[in-house]
Amino acid sequence: MNVEPSDADLAARIAQGDSEAEAEACRRMGPRIRLYGLRHLRSPAAADDFVQQVLLKLLEALRAGRLREPGKLAQFALGTCRMTVLDLRRSARRQEQLLAEFGTDLVPDQPSTPQLDGGQLARCVQMLKERERSVVVLTFYDEQTAAEVAGFLGLSQANVRVIRHRAIQQLRTCMGAAA
DSSP: OOOOOOHHHHHHHHHTTOHHHHHHHHHHHHHHHHHHHHHHHOOHHHHHHHHHHHHHHHHHHHHTTOOSSGGGHHHHHHHHHHHHHHHHHHHHHHHHHHHHHHHHHHSOOOOOOOOOOHHHHHHHHHHSOHHHHHHHIIIIISOOOHHHHHHHHTOOHHHHHHHHHHHHHHHHHHHTOOO
């Protein structure tokens, strides 16, 4: 029968440099940390990053032997989660303040981009052949992939990409833009 080591045993083994104990601690604490991150950060991607940050802090503390009560590994992980979330929120607020204060100084003056003439674009799209117009509309308006457009129109994916490329070239020429 395989008995899982206690938190105190894991902490002691990690302090001695046992990489298997580190892996076990990550396996044991990772899902809990991720749930905490999801609850407080409300984003799966942010929660995944959060798990990495907390596990790194946790392992660094365990390697250095900074855990006063080795039997309370889960509580230490929870405290590390709390402090990390507070740090992330504090950092985000500070970034917002700095951008509000100095943001206009950081972005150089850029020449204004020419405005798109919607009427001209509509006329140019109407001038395309029906198949080209269908490919352009399905791709850019309906946001379908080449595979989806190909299935819908009964074409190969390669044919859809060629038609789309040629239609875009025609639209650029019609709009007066450099190809």
